[in-house]
Amino acid sequence: MTQLSNRSAHFSDSVIRRMTRVASQYGAVNLSQGFPDFAPPVEITNRLAEVAHTGPHQYAITWGAQNFREALARKQKHFSGISYDPNSEITVTCGSTEAMMAVMMAIINPGDKVAIFSPFYENYGADTILTGAQPVYIPLVPPDFHFDANQLEDAFRQGAKALILCNPSNPCGKVFTREELLVIADLAKKYDAYVVTDEVYEHILYAPHKHVYMASLPGMRDRTIVCNSLSKTYSITGWRLGYVLANPEVTDRVKKVHDFLTVGAAAPLMEAAVTGLNFGDDYYRDLQAHYTHMKNLFVGGLKNLGFTVTEPQGAYYVLMDVSEFNVHDDYKFAEWMTREVGVATVPGSSFFKEDVHNFVRFHFAKQDATLNEALNRLESLREKAKSVHSF
Template sequence: MKELSSRTAGFTDSVIRRMTRISNRYGAVNLSQGFPDFDPPEAVTDRLAQTAKEGPHQYALTWGAQNFREALAAKQEHFSGVRVDPEEEIVVTCGSTEAMMAAMLAVTNPGDKVIIFSPFYENYGADTILAGAEPIYVALKPPSFSFHVGELEQAFRQGAKALILCNPSNPCGKVFSYGELRIIADLAVKYDAYVITDEVYEHIVYEPCKHTYLSSLPGMSERTIICSSLSKTYSITGWRLGYVIAAPHIAGRIKKVHDFLTVGAAAPLMEAAVVGLAFPDEYYYELRRHYTHMKDLFIGGLKDLGLTFTEPQGAYYVLVDVSEFGVRDDVRFCEWMAEKVGVGAVPGSSFFREEVHHLIRLHFAKRDDTLYEALNRLEGLKKKAESYRD
């Protein structure tokens, strides 16, 4: 038989989702795949129950239900200060995963170059390859995960058509400062490049850090393509409600790509989620307070256990250094940890272009009792690791 697609020949399954399956197999506390174990806001689920009886149950408009787009535009304007046209500048997608893929396909041609900061969420490289583009990786240097301006400009000089920016960052929890964003924006304008932003953690930022929307910077509203979703802000990762916000001529192209990728997002879920998009500021204050509590609980526990890690500024992940255990194969170590320690983690090598095998990613979007159970199990890590061998 003829060979299958060469562009997907090097793909593996998602390491993150694989670690969830391994965690389930061994009954481990799953701190690998980033979803909470607490419920969405009651007002949203109540509206979903009502919608299940009343509808809508048929196709919504391909690029999103009217009331959903209007509510999303109002929320985005409120927090970013940038006006958004719900008719011309929003495309509702099946999760931010589709949003990113649709944006890549709409912006790049085969052979174009795309800058990706490393570490990165695992989909970015795959999306670039599926679009036929070539990734250029620029390192974010620990422990601050800052970039070298000269290295970033050199990447732009290679003719990059776009840059992917995850802010706050998954997996390292970095929140890019205003100064760093100005550098990125100035280079994007100088070299006439698009910036595709992943801002799904926009409301999960820890004091004193603040989230700045790149689209609000001078010259960036017309060249920023925002990819995001409701998954993290409203604890509805399974609803798969994402969106793209971009200038009309870009959004218009993305609408066409989206139409042939998935047709449209789920109509009843959009209807129910409108309630969440209309929440007052108090909801977002409480969201930050809740996540700050979970971070402090978990990070405090890691400190007490004597583990080495980089404290996140945003999102809900922490990179833990396991080099003290002589780890050379972090994938094998995470599988061992799920089985022998009972905690699921993601090997850091799945996020880095560089040769990194001494980091694992844990997440803390969990109830207190879940986090305490995970910490209780991790208490035995150092002792059990004495018998661990790569």
């Protein structure tokens, strides 16, 4: 048969979504793929019920419905202080996954280099391969996941055209400080590079940590390209509503790529989601309190069971150190734990470029009952692991 593409041979399917399938196979509590098991805000779902009868049901403008883009611009101005023109600087996409891919295809040429902090969300590596780029990885060092500014500058010295920055970070929950972001910004300006931000967890933070918008820093408005989504903020991961914020020149390219990738996001879902974009500050305070409760319940529960974890500063993931179980193959360990303990996790090595096999990632965007059930099952982990000499 005719040879298939080389690009598609150099990455696997999503390990995160693979572990969801394993969880379903064994009836495990799914703490692998990061979606909640609680409902979106009732105001949004009520509006969706109305839209089901009244429309719109046909194509919206390919880069997003006008009222949706205007609502996004208002929300972004409120939280970041930055004004984005809804007509020339906003592109609505089918989730932040497409947002990132459209951005990469808009700014990257084959052979360009892209800097990525490690650990990283698995899509970033695949995105660089699909665009023909060469990734350059900069370690974030556990347990606090700091980075070495010299290593970051070396990536730019090698010619990195852009840095992908997930803040707050999936999988490690790091929230970059203003001082760290200023280091990144100074290097981006010095080497004339873009910073492509993934800010999907911008509202999921744990005191005293604060989200600083990279684009708000001096000189970074036009060289920051923001990828984001409504998925996590409004618990609508299945709606696939994302967006890109960028200067008009970049946005013009992103719009063209997006048009031929997906044509446009779902018109009725955009119409319903405008309700969420218009929420007041109380919603976001309640959201933070809700996630703080879930973090305290689950991460505190893991600590009470004697497990070693890294403390998340934002997002809704926690890395647990499994060194005590003599783990050499964390994929094998994750599948064993899903099958034998009944809790699904993600092997940490799928996020690290470095040779790291001693972490697994849990997410805790779940109801109390779900998290308590997972903790009850994890009580048996050590006893069940005794029968296995190594993984």
